[in-house]
Amino acid sequence: MLVLIARRLLIVLPMLLVMSFLVFTLVELFPGDACLVKHEKSGNQEVIDACRVEHHLEGPFFERYFAFLGRASDGDFGDAMFKNESVAELIGSKLPATIELSLFALLIAFVLGTWIGTRSALKPGSWFDALGQIVSMAGVSIPVFWLGMMVMSLFAGEGDWFEVGAWGPEKIGPGIDYSTAFLMTESLVRLEFGAFLTALKYIVLPAFTLATIPLATITRMTRSSVLEEASKDYVTTARAKGLSERRVIRHHVRRNALIPVVTITGLQLGVLLSGAVLTERVFSWPGLGTEMVEAAGMRDYPVIMGCMLFFVIVFVVVNLIVDVLYLWIDPRMRTAAD
Amino acid sequence: MRRIGSASVLLALLLGLGACGSKDGGGGNDHGIAIEPVRITLSYGNNSRPYMPSPSSVATQVAIALRDVGFDVTLDKKEWASYLQMVKNGEHQMALLGWSADYPDADNFLYVLLDKDNAVPGRANNISFYTSDEVHERLMAARNTHDRAERTRLYHEAQEIIFEDCPMIPLVYTEKAIAYRKGFGPLGVEAMSHPILRLVTEPVDGTLSYLRGQDSVRLDPGDVSDGESSKVIEQVFDTLLRFKPGTTEVEPSLAISWTSSEDKATWTFQIRPDVKFHDDSPVDGAAVVNAFERQRDPEHPHHFKDGAWEFWHGLFGFVKQVRLGAHPMEVVFELDGPAPPFFLGQLAQFSSSIPSKAALDKLGKDFRSNPVGSGPFKFVRWETGVSIHLARNDAYWDGAPKLASVVFRNSNDPTVRSRRLRTNKDADLIDNIDPETVPQLEQDGDIEVARMPGVNVGYLAMNTTKKPFDDKRVRQAVAYALNKARIIKLSYRGLAKQATTPVPPTLPGHNGSIVDRKRDAKKARELLRDAGFGKK
Numbered sequence: 001m002l003v004l005i006a007r008r009l010l011i012v013l014p015m016l017l018v019m020s021f022l023v024f025t026l027v028e029l030f031p032g033d034a035c036l037v038k039h040e041k042s043g044n045q046e047v048i049d050a051c052r053v054e055h056h057l058e059g060p061f062f063e064r065y066f067a068f069l070g071r072a073s074d075g076d077f078g079d080a081m082f083k084n085e086s087v088a089e090l091i092g093s094k095l096p097a098t099i100e101l102s103l104f105a106l107l108i109a110f111v112l113g114t115w116i117g118t119r120s121a122l123k124p125g126s127w128f129d130a131l132g133q134i135v136s137m138a139g140v141s142i143p144v145f146w147l148g149m150m151v152m153s154l155f156a157g158e159g160d161w162f163e164v165g166a167w168g169p170e171k172i173g174p175g176i177d178y179s180t181a182f183l184m185t186e187s188l189v190r191l192e193f194g195a196f197l198t199a200l201k202y203i204v205l206p207a208f209t210l211a212t213i214p215l216a217t218i219t220r221m222t223r224s225s226v227l228e229e230a231s232k233d234y235v236t237t238a239r240a241k242g243l244s245e246r247r248v249i250r251h252h253v254r255r256n257a258l259i260p261v262v263t264i265t266g267l268q269l270g271v272l273l274s275g276a277v278l279t280e281r282v283f284s285w286p287g288l289g290t291e292m293v294e295a296a297g298m299r300d301y302p303v304i305m306g307c308m309l310f311f312v313i314v315f316v317v318v319n320l321i322v323d324v325l326y327l328w329i330d331p332r333m334r335t336a337a338d
Numbered sequence: 339m340r341r342i343g344s345a346s347v348l349l350a351l352l353l354g355l356g357a358c359g360s361k362d363g364g365g366g367n368d369h370g371i372a373i374e375p376v377r378i379t380l381s382y383g384n385n386s387r388p389y390m391p392s393p394s395s396v397a398t399q400v401a402i403a404l405r406d407v408g409f410d411v412t413l414d415k416k417e418w419a420s421y422l423q424m425v426k427n428g429e430h431q432m433a434l435l436g437w438s439a440d441y442p443d444a445d446n447f448l449y450v451l452l453d454k455d456n457a458v459p460g461r462a463n464n465i466s467f468y469t470s471d472e473v474h475e476r477l478m479a480a481r482n483t484h485d486r487a488e489r490t491r492l493y494h495e496a497q498e499i500i501f502e503d504c505p506m507i508p509l510v511y512t513e514k515a516i517a518y519r520k521g522f523g524p525l526g527v528e529a530m531s532h533p534i535l536r537l538v539t540e541p542v543d544g545t546l547s548y549l550r551g552q553d554s555v556r557l558d559p560g561d562v563s564d565g566e567s568s569k570v571i572e573q574v575f576d577t578l579l580r581f582k583p584g585t586t587e588v589e590p591s592l593a594i595s596w597t598s599s600e601d602k603a604t605w606t607f608q609i610r611p612d613v614k615f616h617d618d619s620p621v622d623g624a625a626v627v628n629a630f631e632r633q634r635d636p637e638h639p640h641h642f643k644d645g646a647w648e649f650w651h652g653l654f655g656f657v658k659q660v661r662l663g664a665h666p667m668e669v670v671f672e673l674d675g676p677a678p679p680f681f682l683g684q685l686a687q688f689s690s691s692i693p694s695k696a697a698l699d700k701l702g703k704d705f706r707s708n709p710v711g712s713g714p715f716k717f718v719r720w721e722t723g724v725s726i727h728l729a730r731n732d733a734y735w736d737g738a739p740k741l742a743s744v745v746f747r748n749s750n751d752p753t754v755r756s757r758r759l760r761t762n763k764d765a766d767l768i769d770n771i772d773p774e775t776v777p778q779l780e781q782d783g784d785i786e787v788a789r790m791p792g793v794n795v796g797y798l799a800m801n802t803t804k805k806p807f808d809d810k811r812v813r814q815a816v817a818y819a820l821n822k823a824r825i826i827k828l829s830y831r832g833l834a835k836q837a838t839t840p841v842p843p844t845l846p847g848h849n850g851s852i853v854d855r856k857r858d859a860k861k862a863r864e865l866l867r868d869a870g871f872g873k874k
Contacts, residue, residue, distance in 0.1 A: 032419030043456045043463040047651045084556040084706050168724030299419045
C-alpha cells in the first residue's frame with residue numbers, strides 16, 4: 001500500500017506542473033488587464049506600469065511562468081491585487097465557509113441518496129423507485145444557478161424561513177468571540193445552540209442546492225450496489241436462517257453495499273469543493289468560489305492562479321485519500337494494487 | 339405555400355403602415371433623403387456604474403434612435419475588464435462610458451475626457467481620441483490662472499468648441515440618491531463626498547447601520563481609490579479643508595487659515611491648535627507633513643512599497659515638497675509652479691486626510707486595517723467582509739457627533755439593500771439605490787429618500803480616429819438622432835438630468851448657455867447625406 005501511496009504522490013508533482021501551466025496559459029489568454037481595472041481612472045502610464053511590474057505582469061511569457069513556479073515552490077503565491085491580503089491569507093480566510101458548505105451538502109446528499117437508493121433497490125420498479133430516479137436525475141440535470149434562484153425566491157423571500165447572503169460572526173452569534181472561521185462547527189462545539197440554529201438558517205438553502213449535484217450519483221450507486229448485494233448467496237443464506245428482513249438488510253446487505261458508495265461519496269467531495277463556485281456565487285456565500293469569480297471579473301491574476309491550483313491540489317489529495325481508504329476497507333484490493 | 343405567402347404580404351403591409359404612421363419614420367423616404375446604411379458598432383461594458391446603472395438599456399435606446407436615421411447599429415456588449423482594455427486602446431467605434439469627479443472643477447472633466455494629453459492609446463481616458471489644439475490651449479490657460487472670471491470664460495469657450503466638434507455626446511448627469519429610516523437625520527446627498535454622519539443629530543446616542551454595496555478594501559487614506567473605503571475614511575479622518583455641506587466650496591477644517599505667495603507656487607497653512615488624534619497624539623505640523631510626504635516620497639518609511647498611491651499620482655504631481663513652516667503648527671506646500679486653481683478642492687477630498695503619525699510609526703502596514711485619525715468617529719473594529727464598527731469621538735474639535743456609533747455592513751444586491759431598509763434588518767441608511775426601487779421607497783411612510791445631481795457625466799463617445807466618426811458631420815448626425823429625455827425616462831427611471839456639456843451643472847465653469855441639439859431626424863439625414871452616405 002505504501003508503494004501505491006508513494007507512486008500516487010509522485011504523480012501529483014508532474015500533474016501540478018501541467019495544471020499550473022494550463023491555468024497560467026488560460027489566465028494569460030484572458031482579454032483585459034487587472035492594472036487597467038485597478039487604475040481605471042488613472043491615465044498615468046507610470047502608475048499602470050508600476051502595477052504591472054509589482055504583480056509580475058511584465059516580461060516574456062515563459063520567463064514569467066518560471067518565475068511564478070519559483071515563487072510558488074516557496075509557497076509564495078503573491079498578494080491579491082484588489083484586497084489587502086496575500087493570496088495564502090485570502091484562501092485561509094475564505095476556505096472554512098466553503099468546507100462547511102461542501103461537507104454539509106455532502107451530508108445531505110449522502111443521507112438522502114442512500115435512503116432513496118436503498119428503498120428503490122428493495123422494490124425495483126415500484127413507484128418509489130421511479131420517483132427516486134426522477135428526483136435524482138432532475139437534481140443532476142437542473143443547473144444549480146437556476147435551482148439556487150428558485151429556492152431563494154421560494155423560501156427566502158419576505159418571510160423569515162431562511163437567511164440568504166454572507167454569514168458572519170456578527171450575524172450568527174453577536175457577542176461570541178469566534179476563534180476560527182468555521183462558524184457553524186464552532187457554534188456547535190461551543191454549545192451555542194442559538195448561533196448554531198442561525199448558522200443552519202444560512203447554510204441550508206445553498207447546501208441543499210449544492211447537494212443536488214452528487215445526489216444522483218450517490219442514489220444510483222446505492223441502488224445498484226444494494227441490488228447486487230441482495231442477490232448474493234450469503235443473503236439467501238441469511239434469509240434461510242430465518243433472520244428478519246430488517247436485520248438482513250441492515251446488518252448484511254447495507255453494510256457491504258455501502259463500501260463503493262462511500263468511495264463515490266468521497267470522490268464527490270473534490271467535485272463539491274470546486275463545484276461550489278456557482279452555488280456560492282448565487283447565494284453570495286462568503287467562500288472561495290465567490291472569491292474566485294470576483295477575482296476573475298477583475299483579472300486578479302494572483303488570486304485566480306492561487307485558487308485554481310489550490311482546487312487542483314484538493315482534488316488530487318481527496319482522490320488519493322479515497323483510494324487509500326478503499327484499500328484499507330477492502331483488503332482484496334491490496335494485492336491487486338501491489 | 340400560398341398561405342405563407344399571403345401572410346408575409348400582410349406582415350409587410352402592416353410593417354409598412356407602421357412605418358408611415360410613426361412620426362420620425364423608419365422608411366427613409368419621409369424626408370426625401372435616402373441614406374445608405376451606415377454600419378457602426380456600439381460597444382458597452384456589462385457592469386453597472388454610478389453614471390450608468392443599466393448600460394444595456396442605454397445602449398438599446400441609443401441603437402433604436404440611430405437606426406431610425408439610417409445607421410445600421412451592431413450592439414457589442416463586453417465583460418467589464420475586456421471592455422476597459424478595448425476602449426483604452428481605442429479599438430472601439432462608439433462606446434458608452436462616464437466619469438465621476440475626483441475634484442470639483444471643470445478641469446477634471448474637460449482635461450481628463452477631452453484633452454489631447456489623455457488620448458494616448460493603452461491608457462486613454464479621452465476615448466473619443468479628440469485632439470483639438472484649440473481646446474488644449476484653453477484648458478492649459480485655465481490651469482494657469484486663478485482669475486475666476488477668466489477661467490469661466492476659457493471653460494465656456496472650450497465647451498462651445500467641443501459642442502460644435504461633437505467628439506462625444508454627454509447624455510446624463512445622474513442623481514445620487516440615498517434612503518434612510520425616518521428618525522435618523524438630517525442626512526443629505528453630498529456632491530463631493532458620502533453622507534456626512536457627524537451632522538446626524540437624530541437619534542441622540544443611537545447607532546446607525548449603513549448598508550452599502552461592498553466591504554472596504556483598505557482604510558489607509560493616502561493609498562485608497564475605491565468609494566467603499568473612502569466612505570469610512572471620511573468619517574474617521576479630517577482633512578485640512580473640507581467641503582461645505584451640500585456644496586463644492588471649501589471651508590477650514592484642520593487648517594484654520596492659509597496664504598499663498600505672489601506666484602501661487604508656495605502655500606502656507608496654519609494648523610488648528612489643540613486637536614488630538616484618536617490615539618491622543620497631537621495633530622501638528624509634523625503629522626500633516628507626514629500625511630503628504632508619505633504619499634509623495636517613495637523612500638518615505640510610511641510609503642508602503644505595495645501601495646498604488648493613485649490619488650497622489652493623479653492629483654498632486656505638481657507638488658515638489660511639503661515641509662514644516664516657521665513654527666510647529668505651520669505647514670508649507672512647495673509646488674512646481676503656480677498651483678492649479680482646484681488645488682484647495684483637492685485638499686478637501688479624502689486622500690488628503692491626515693492620519694496619526696504615531697499610529698503609522700507603531701502599526702506600519704497594519705494601519706490599513708487599524709486607521710487612526712482625528713475625525714468625528716473612531717475606528718473600533720473591522721470584520722473583513724462583514725462589518726466595520728465606528729464609535730463617536732467625544733473629543734471632536736467641532737463638537738462630538740450625536741450618534742454614538744456607526745456600523746457599515748454590505749450587500750452587493752441593490753434590491754436586497756432596499757428590502758433590508760424597509761424591513762429594518764441592520765439597515766438605517768442605504769446608498770447606490772437601484773432606480774427601479776426608488777418609487778417604492780418614496781412611497782414607504784417610514785423611509786426618506788434624498789436626491790441630488792451628482793458630479794458626474796454619462797456619455798456616448800465616438801472614436802474620432804475611426805471611420806465614419808472621423809467626419810464631424812456624422813458625429814453631429816448622431817447627436818441629432820438621439821432622444822436623451824427618452825433615455826432618462828426608460829434607462830434611468832427619471833433619476834438623472836439631461837446633459838448638454840461634459841461639465842456637470844453643479845460645477846463652476848459649466849456652460850449653461852449652450853442649447854442642446856433637439857432630436858431632428860431630418861437634420862441627421864441631411865448631415866449623413868452631406869457626409870457622403872446618401873443613396874445614389
